[in-house]
Amino acid sequence: MSIITFSENHESSLVAFEEGTELASVQSPRQEALKWTYSLGPVPSSHVVIVGLGSGFHVEALADMDQDIQITVVDSRDALVPVFRSQFPELADRVNVVIADNVQDLMKNDIYASVVADRAYVVSFREAWGQQTQLFSQFFGHLTGRSVEAVRYHLEDLQMNMKSLYFQNTTLLSIKDILPVVESSQVAEEKKQIFRMLGELVK
Numbered sequence: 001m002s003i004i005t006f007s008e009n010h011e012s013s014l015v016a017f018e019e020g021t022e023l024a025s026v027q028s029p030r031q032e033a034l035k036w037t038y039s040l041g042p043v044p045s046s047h048v049v050i051v052g053l054g055s056g057f058h059v060e061a062l063a064d065m066d067q068d069i070q071i072t073v074v075d076s077r078d079a080l081v082p083v084f085r086s087q088f089p090e091l092a093d094r095v096n097v098v099i100a101d102n103v104q105d106l107m108k109n110d111i112y113a114s115v116v117a118d119r120a121y122v123v124s125f126r127e128a129w130g131q132q133t134q135l136f137s138q139f140f141g142h143l144t145g146r147s148v149e150a151v152r153y154h155l156e157d158l159q160m161n162m163k164s165l166y167f168q169n170t171t172l173l174s175i176k177d178i179l180p181v182v183e184s185s186q187v188a189e190e191k192k193q194i195f196r197m198l199g200e201l202v203k
Contacts, residue, residue: 002131004079014083016055018130023054023080025127033061036125043069045121049111050074051140053097054128056084063091072096072111072120074139076132103138115143 006014009026016023025032036058046069050059053075063071071094075081078099085092100106115122122143129136 002077004077006083013057014055014087016080016083018077018132021130023128023130024057029055029057030061032127033057036127037061037065040123043121045119046070047072047114047118047120049115049120049122049143051122051124051136051143052126052128052132053077053080053084054125054130056080056088058125058128059084059095060088060091063094070094070096072098072114074098074100074106074111074143075128076101076135100139102135103142106139106142112143 002018005017007017007026009015009029011030013029015026015029040062043066048062048069049072050062051074053059053073059071059073062069071091073095075097076099081097081099084097088095096111098106098109098111100109106112114120122140124136124140126133
């Protein structure tokens with residue numbers, strides 16, 4: 001388990017550190033967060049899932065940008081949560097924090113089914129990832145439906161031959177990785193046509 005510490009900056013805000021690595025800009029965390037929020041562009045869903053809590057300034061910035069969205073944050077470091085809650089008490093009713101130790105925990109959590117059902121918008125704030133880059137990349141892949149396990153979850157009703165996906169070398173699958181699998185499976189022709197059209201769109 002990594003060691004989480006906090007340091008107060010010149011704005012009297014608490015910035016989190018993991019094993020000495022800052023989880024937000026110490027000098028200008030709010031400016032960094034605002035820049036990230038603007039980089040997202042229009043948010044296409046009323047539910048946004050952010051991978052990485054970090055110091056929480058990016059969560060605050062997104063919540064301020066759009067008062068109507070509901071936010072879920074996925075992280076593995078529960079030591080971050082109490083400070084986030086005390087530093088941003090106004091977000092108590094709008095931000096749900098899900099702590100998962102591994103991908104299996106995440107997929108068993110209600111949030112995973114909710115992401116699929118609500119077509120939630122999944123984003124990441126890499127400055128908050130710290131020492132968790134590998135784990136959070138897996139979280140992101142699963143939540144966006146681009147891992148083998150996530151593809152199985154999303155498309156289990158299509159009777160696809162999922163075994164061939166395990167031979168893919170990429171960590172995050174694309175439509176081009178999935179299309180040959182769809183073509184070789186016992187899938188209705190009209191459903192195959194949907195995947196073909198998607199494949200054409202990303203050429």
